Amino acid sequence: MENNRRRDNFKVLEDANMPLLRLIWIHFQQAKMGAYSLPVHIDATQKMNLRTSMSGILAFSKTLKEQKGVTAVVFALMLFVFIGMAALAIDLNHLYVVRNELQTAADAGALAGARVLYNNDGTNVNTGANQAGHDAAENNTSENVSAEVQWNGSNASDDVQRGHWQFSTGTFTPNDATAPVDLWNVSTGELDANVNFINAVRVTARRNATPATSFFARIFGFDNFQMQASAVAYIGFAGSLTDDEVDQPIAICMESLLNAGKYNCNIGRMINSGQNQATNETGGWTSFNQDNDPCSGGTNAQEVRSLVCAGGNSQMIQLGQPMATNGGQIQSAFNQLLSCWQTESEGGAEPWNLTLPVVTCPGNNVGTCEEVVGAVNLNVIWITGAGEDPGYNNAPTQMGGLNDIEAWSNSSLDGSVRWASFVSHFSLKNQDGSDAPYAKKSIYFLPDCKVHIPTGISGGRNFGILAKIPVLVN
Numbered sequence: 505m506e507n508n509r510r511r512d513n514f515k516v517l518e519d520a521n522m523p524l525l526r527l528i529w530i531h532f533q534q535a536k537m538g539a540y541s542l543p544v545h546i547d548a549t550q551k552m553n554l555r556t557s558m559s560g561i562l563a564f565s566k567t568l569k570e571q572k573g574v575t576a577v578v579f580a581l582m583l584f585v586f587i588g589m590a591a592l593a594i595d596l597n598h599l600y601v602v603r604n605e606l607q608t609a610a611d612a613g614a615l616a617g618a619r620v621l622y623n624n625d626g627t628n629v630n631t632g633a634n635q636a637g638h639d640a641a642e643n644n645t646s647e648n649v650s651a652e653v654q655w656n657g658s659n660a661s662d663d664v665q666r667g668h669w670q671f672s673t674g675t676f677t678p679n680d681a682t683a684p685v686d687l688w689n690v691s692t693g694e695l696d697a698n699v700n701f702i703n704a705v706r707v708t709a710r711r712n713a714t715p716a717t718s719f720f721a722r723i724f725g726f727d728n729f730q731m732q733a734s735a736v737a738y739i740g741f742a743g744s745l746t747d748d749e750v751d752q753p754i755a756i757c758m759e760s761l762l763n764a765g766k767y768n769c770n771i772g773r774m775i776n777s778g779q780n781q782a783t784n785e786t787g788g789w790t791s792f793n794q795d796n797d798p799c800s801g802g803t804n805a806q807e808v809r810s811l812v813c814a815g816g817n818s819q820m821i822q823l824g825q826p827m828a829t830n831g832g833q834i835q836s837a838f839n840q841l842l843s844c845w846q847t848e849s850e851g852g853a854e855p856w857n858l859t860l861p862v863v864t865c866p867g868n869n870v871g872t873c874e875e876v877v878g879a880v881n882l883n884v885i886w887i888t889g890a891g892e893d894p895g896y897n898n899a900p901t902q903m904g905g906l907n908d909i910e911a912w913s914n915s916s917l918d919g920s921v922r923w924a925s926f927v928s929h930f931s932l933k934n935q936d937g938s939d940a941p942y943a944k945k946s947i948y949f950l951p952d953c954k955v956h957i958p959t960g961i962s963g964g965r966n967f968g969i970l971a972k973i974p975v976l977v978n
Contacts, residue, residue: 606733609651613641614737617705618974651709669704743823743964753811757865760786769951772932788870798828802872813844831870855883878964907953
């Protein structure tokens with residue numbers, strides 16, 4: 505029975521074509537029967553199968569050894585690549601940090617130079633702006649090393665330059681000019697193309713003498729890197745206005761200051777409560793409020809009256825944001841303004857100079873809120889009272905000169921003659937171009953045609969006032 509079972513087991517192994525396992529089974533049986541006491545017969549076919557199986561195992565083992573060799577080579581190559589990539593990442597990150605530090609130095613220098621690009625009253629370009637830019641840039645460090653900024657007195661070739669930034673081309677042109685250009689009766693495009701309009705400072709900060717060292721990149725022959733960064737800061741036109749830079753709670757309509765798209769300061773305008781919006785709406789009252797929802801309700805008598813001749817805006821006026829306004833007459837505020845004007849103008853004999861915010865007035869109509877687009881400096885040359893004056897009894901008799909206009913006087917006993925002479929002399933016009941009428945509760949003004957003290961933050965439209973605070977443009 506035992507022999508039959510053994511034959512059945514061999515039969516299974518033969519059917520499975522497993523010569524090596526058969527051999528193992530035979531030896532197992534020999535051991536079971538007692539130290540191989542029975543001979544085991546292996547025929548020629550079994551020997552061949554055993555030989556074939558052993559050859560396959562040896563071949564497979566050899567293949568594994570060969571694959572292990574290839575894997576080692578590939579791993580070595582990939583390790584080299586990974587090390588290179590790690591070195592590149594570390595060095596690039598390092599260079600990025602250095603580049604940012606140099607950019608910070610260049611930005612600081614450009615802003616500092618542009619901040620003093622003009623002297624305090626705006627009458628001349630300040631040649632000391634280069635030194636200010638140089639000092640500010642070198643006060644910044646890169647890896648505890650001062651940024652290198654060359655300034656030997658040459659505005660044309662050194663690392664700190666005054667010049668003109670042209671927005672239409674995105675280019676900076678160095679220029680030594682020191683005289684300011686006229687900002688009136690020119691378009692924005694004409695000023696943008698005028699390289700003699702000095703409006704920017706460019707600063708370049710370098711790491712040449714002390715280049716940025718490399719860490720792993722030196723393996724590939726790069727021991728260090730010379731680096732540099734440049735910045736351009738621009739002084740534009742007054743936009744956002746800081747505290748107390750506006751004199752009275754009056755907003756002037758942009759449309760009344762432009763002629764064919766150019767800021768025009770040779771034509772006077774009027775502000776009154778007339779019903780013809782096409783001819784009379786050139787400004788309105790404002791509380792300077794831009795918080796929350798300034799368009800909800802606009803402003804009122806109490807808010808405006810408290811601001812008349814009271815030191816101006818107590819909060820920043822933000823460019824591009826709506827500001828609470830009122831296009832109607834506020835009698836109490838008007839009376840207070842009239843009294844203040846009589847004092848400031850020496851009884852109506854001299855122009856009263858004011859800096860006021862400029863807003864958009866679609867359709868020549870001041871609504872409950874209007875968008876701030878800049879600032880203007882103007883001269884109030886007359887204010888009429890609240891009562892009717894059909895006889896022109898209170899028409900002016902004299903007024904001091906301003907801009908290129910000479911002082912005026914007329915002693916005619918006929919008030920209408922005096923008024924006609926006054927309007928002609930100062931070119932006072934309605935919005936539609938007709939001569940300004942003698943109307944009650946009206947304010948007559950002329951934009952100021954001279955250089956002004958820089959005011960506010962760059963970004964506004966051109967209404968004749970350069971900004972005090974520059975912005976980065978490149």
